Each structure stands twice: as C-alpha cells, then as structure tokens.
Amino acid sequence: MPELPEMETYRKLLNEQIAGAVITGTEVTRDKSINVSPDEFQQMLVGRTIWYVERRGKHLIFHLDNGKRLELHLMLGGSMFFGSEEEKPDRTIQVTIRFEHGNLYFIGLRLGHLHLLSVKELEGALAKLGPDPFDKRLNAAKFADLFAKKRGTLKASLVDQQVLSGIGNCYADEIVYAASIRPDAKIPTLESGDWERLHTSMHSVLKEAIARGGYMDQPFTAADTLTGGYDELCQVYDRAGESCRRCGSTIEQIEVASRKAFVCPSCQKE
Ligand SMILES: [Zn+2]
Known part of the structure; x- marks a missing residue:
C-alpha cells in the first residue's frame, strides 16, 4: 500500500504535470470509487483548473479553482498514471480526468476512493488524522x-x-x-x-x-x-x-x- 513517501512522490509529479491545468473531461467506470454520480462529477470538474496538489498523511488533496477539493486515498492496490491513451498501462482504470496535454488515470481504485468535497467536508473527513511525521512542531x-x-x-x-x-x-x-x-x-x-x-x-x-x-x-x-x-x-x-x-x-x-x-x-x- 502506498505510504507517505509514495504519496509525496505522486504529489511532486502531479504538481509538475497538472498544477494550473484545466480539466477538459472525466470518465468514471466504477461509480463506487467516487462519492457523487458520474454526471455530477463531470459537471463539477470540467472547465475547472487544478491549482495544486497537497498531501496529508496518505491522502492527496487536489485544490480546484471553485473552492472544492478532490480527496484521494489509494488504499491497497491503487495507483495513478499520467499520459496519453497509447501510453497508459494495460490495467482496469476506474476514473480518468482529462486535460489538454494528457490524461490522469486512477488505477486499481477498488478499496480506495476519489471524493469531491467542500472544504468543510474535507476537514471532517480528515479530522481524526494524527500529525504528519514532518510537522515542524513534532519534536x-x-x-x-x-x-x-x-x-x-x-x-x-x-x-x-x-x-x-x-x-x-x-x-x-x-x-x-x-x-x-x-x-x-x-x-x-x-x-x-x-x-x-x-x-x-x-x-x-x-x-x-x-x-x-x-x-x-x-x-x-x-x-x-x-x-x-x-x-x-x-x-x-x-x-x-x-x-x-x-x-x-x-x-x-x-x-x-x-x-x-x-x-x-x-x-x-x-
Ligand atoms: Zn542485522
């Protein structure tokens, strides 16, 4: 299961690829991986810019320009790939987020999830997380x-x-x-x-x-x-x-x- 270093690596690589990029489309093949209907997911995301991606524990938070957040937990077996249709791995993909310059694929998202949340909902969802190992106050x-x-x-x-x-x-x-x-x-x-x-x-x-x-x-x-x-x-x-x-x-x-x-x-x- 991906842990802090794996999610931090994703955070870094995601920001290089999609910070400031506009979402042009979404595709959901497994409804249970998200928390709204695939139609609503598409409506809420298309045209939105992803400002940046943040990590909290093993979670990643995608900050959208409309104040909403996408909260990702890969759990066991989840991974991501960014690239073209031709480059993508030959695996079952549950969610795809499209950008002009490439697609972000969420793979193996069975136990994991990608939830569209308000800031308040996000804080509620992550309220019980203990401190981050790199929290400066954690001597x-x-x-x-x-x-x-x-x-x-x-x-x-x-x-x-x-x-x-x-x-x-x-x-x-x-x-x-x-x-x-x-x-x-x-x-x-x-x-x-x-x-x-x-x-x-x-x-x-x-x-x-x-x-x-x-x-x-x-x-x-x-x-x-x-x-x-x-x-x-x-x-x-x-x-x-x-x-x-x-x-x-x-x-x-x-x-x-x-x-x-x-x-x-x-x-x-x-
Ligand atoms: Zn030894």
Missing part, C-alpha cells in the same frame, strides 16, 4: 507523547493513522530497524532514548525514501525514472530469508498485531 518529546497512553506493540501504533499519519507496513518496519528496536516491542517498555532514536530514524528513513521515489515501482509517466527507487534500499521489508546488510543474520518474517513484520533478530532488540 522528539512531542513524538514520544503521541504514544504515552498506548499499551500495545510499537508497530501497531506506528501504523495507526490517528496516532501519526502517513506510515504503514513498509516504513514502520524500516523505521524500527533503523532505530534498532523490534516492531513487536511493547510500548511501555520503551525509554526516552528509544523514542529519540525512533524520531530520528523516522525522519531519515522517510526523507531518503522520498528522495528515491518510494518503494512501489509503477511509474507515473512513461518518462518517470524517480518512482520506486527506494525498493532496493529497503533493509528488512519483504526481505524474509535474505541477509541483514548490517550484520549478515537472516531477516525473519513475524506477525505483530495481525500484520506481517520483518525483523533482523540480531540488530533489533526487544
């Missing part, structure tokens, strides 16, 4: 405070969007590995030094992943060489049976709060 102490009342495992809280927004299965594993802590560590056992290391690791892992275009490898355009560059840099995620690049031990897959997690049994301590 190490405030970061530790987010987990103060939690009793479960570290991974369960790191991926809880109401605690912190943007982190999911992949980056939770990478962040705790970078901090030399196990994902199944119980939160009350962690000490202030652990929280400081987690806070630092969260920034370094996510920054590096953003710089390398995230770990998911579907390109956004035919010429896109940025997306997916982080895949080969993952230290533990999806590497069960391979060796730890730090110590040579075999990476293990475990289950934490009914999610899979990947750990190095030697580098990460409980």
Whole structure:
C-alpha cells in the first residue's frame, strides 16, 4: 500500500504535470470509487483548473479553482498514471480526468476512493488524522507523547493513522530497524532514548525514501525514472530469508498485531 513517501512522490509529479491545468473531461467506470454520480462529477470538474496538489498523511488533496477539493486515498492496490491513451498501462482504470496535454488515470481504485468535497467536508473527513511525521512542531518529546497512553506493540501504533499519519507496513518496519528496536516491542517498555532514536530514524528513513521515489515501482509517466527507487534500499521489508546488510543474520518474517513484520533478530532488540 502506498505510504507517505509514495504519496509525496505522486504529489511532486502531479504538481509538475497538472498544477494550473484545466480539466477538459472525466470518465468514471466504477461509480463506487467516487462519492457523487458520474454526471455530477463531470459537471463539477470540467472547465475547472487544478491549482495544486497537497498531501496529508496518505491522502492527496487536489485544490480546484471553485473552492472544492478532490480527496484521494489509494488504499491497497491503487495507483495513478499520467499520459496519453497509447501510453497508459494495460490495467482496469476506474476514473480518468482529462486535460489538454494528457490524461490522469486512477488505477486499481477498488478499496480506495476519489471524493469531491467542500472544504468543510474535507476537514471532517480528515479530522481524526494524527500529525504528519514532518510537522515542524513534532519534536522528539512531542513524538514520544503521541504514544504515552498506548499499551500495545510499537508497530501497531506506528501504523495507526490517528496516532501519526502517513506510515504503514513498509516504513514502520524500516523505521524500527533503523532505530534498532523490534516492531513487536511493547510500548511501555520503551525509554526516552528509544523514542529519540525512533524520531530520528523516522525522519531519515522517510526523507531518503522520498528522495528515491518510494518503494512501489509503477511509474507515473512513461518518462518517470524517480518512482520506486527506494525498493532496493529497503533493509528488512519483504526481505524474509535474505541477509541483514548490517550484520549478515537472516531477516525473519513475524506477525505483530495481525500484520506481517520483518525483523533482523540480531540488530533489533526487544
Ligand atoms: Zn542485522
């Protein structure tokens, strides 16, 4: 599932392609992916300019010139592609937004959605999101405070969007590995030094992943060489049976709060 670095990569690439562009048409082949009728969707969007695209957690917000917002969550299996009819991937497309210079395709939008909302509706929809990992006010102490009342495992809280927004299965594993802590560590056992290391690791892992275009490898355009560059840099995620690049031990897959997690049994301590 795309997480903060993947959505940040999309945000960057989307702004390069469509900021300031006028929507010339829409096509919806799966009504459930949107929150209004396909006709209303078309009426509300055609002729509108997209000012810019913003990211909040794993959501993207398209700002329209009529004050409305398009709120996107890709969930599991969702992706986007920008280009011509000829270039588009051979996949089922649920929503297409057309511009004069190309089309924006929403692919695999089954669990995910693209909702047309007013500013008020948008704020309501995202009201429960926890702070962004890059929120300037979120220093190490405030970061530790987010987990103060939690009793479960570290991974369960790191991926809880109401605690912190943007982190999911992949980056939770990478962040705790970078901090030399196990994902199944119980939160009350962690000490202030652990929280400081987690806070630092969260920034370094996510920054590096953003710089390398995230770990998911579907390109956004035919010429896109940025997306997916982080895949080969993952230290533990999806590497069960391979060796730890730090110590040579075999990476293990475990289950934490009914999610899979990947750990190095030697580098990460409980
Ligand atoms: Zn190791």
